[in-house]
Amino acid sequence: MLKRLLAALLLCMPVVPAHAATPAAHIIEPGDTLWAIARRYHLEVDELQQWNGFTSDTVLRPDGAVRLSPAEQTWPDWSTWSETITAAEANGDPTKACPVPVLSLRRVWVKYLDFNGVVHDGSLIVNRSIVPATKRAFALLYQWRFPIMVMEPVSRNMPELTDRTVLTSGYECRTVAGTTKWSQHAYGLAIDVNPRQNPMIKGDYLDPPHSEPWIPRAPYRTGMIHGSGAELAFTTNGFSWGGRWQSLKDYMHFSPNNL
Template identity: 40%
Template sequence: MAASPTPSVSRAPLGTVPPTWLGKRPLPETSDGFGVRKPTPPELRVRRFTLPDTVAMLPGTGFASAVVTPAPARVIARSTWRPGCPVKATDLSWIRLTFRGFDGARHTGELLVNRTVVDDMVSAFHDLWDQRFPIEEMRVTRRDELDAPPTGDGNNTSAFVCRPTVGSSTFSQHAYGLAVDVNEFQNPYTKGDLLLPELAGSYLDRSWVRPGMLTPAAIGAFAKVGWEWGGNWHSLQDRHHFSRDNR
């Protein structure tokens, strides 16, 4: 009797499912406290998975947003805000808005932003929605993340973070709620030999356009509301960063 054929095993394409080690493998640190730069793992070279939403889905089927000003105390409490930050907690707004994941589905995320730029943010992300631009996750950055050891594989889309500018002691525009980062892994920061996230080197090849990379159309969504792109800077390239004051 002929042997029964071995059934084929269906596997998701590489890069569509987050690896089990995501965010759990700290890198050796440099004297500056950054992680040691390492080659991009195969699972992240064409990164196109979407992490679970952290807030409830907004009603409807298309783009939607909901704004609370000032941001609720419970949201501030799980953010990086603390006394001494350069913006008052009461000057921050909590935005929930829908975005398209890499799975093509409708998701809901959240941003903390300065109350003066709420309309800008809603307009820009509405434009990204219309473009079907994919985002991996969108959530408020937690305080514990600021002191966590670097893993080099983060990809959060976020706005307010009370921290200094990279390599400086002065507050970043994020600390005022006047900047936003979009898909930081697909759009990494570079200054000299410094690469952030440290495993995102594959995405320095901007000629190989992959999902989640900021295209001229996506950059234009922010330009329409007067925000500048850090990828145009000369002393460094902050490819995931947009800010109102070009800082």
């Protein structure tokens, strides 16, 4: 009986044909196991462990990426630090009237994994009150191998970038679109993660533009955030997620005050 059950389960599991091109990474979905991923791509479990720096205790997290070929670099240890910034660094124009003083802001540096499987040091500016929570959230994203398209400094991390709407970032001295009300970003109390893959959707309005392929949320694709997936890196550290809002969906957006 047990043998028949195991045989039936094996028949039900999708396997990538041997002649099919193997993608660079597999994006983890709920229920995935390293054994099932290895079988799907005709690989060995110990190969996946070696290429990804996994151990026998590693727990696969939905939205994370599993490399399917050897990495060009060893997996660097997590590191993070924060630093003060100047008004010019924060706003470009030191005389610009913004709702928080620059002394209340900090630049936070974190390691992150990009869409090509390369690790970078990236930064974002946030209110100093959420610096510890921000560090903890990005530490989990890094531990879970969640890919981030790009963070500052763009000149080093993606010098060919021309569309800055795809940046994972925090502070920005701006109002809510279409209003005169300050955005939570203007207080340093909001973080947007992979905006292109996690757009804000309100009726027919889509931000950033050209994010139509990511409106359907059922697929698990590189950089997308799902409930009980990458969302948990932030929501377990005191943030709320715009992907759970009812009046609109802002899948990129995390803030400690649910605004």
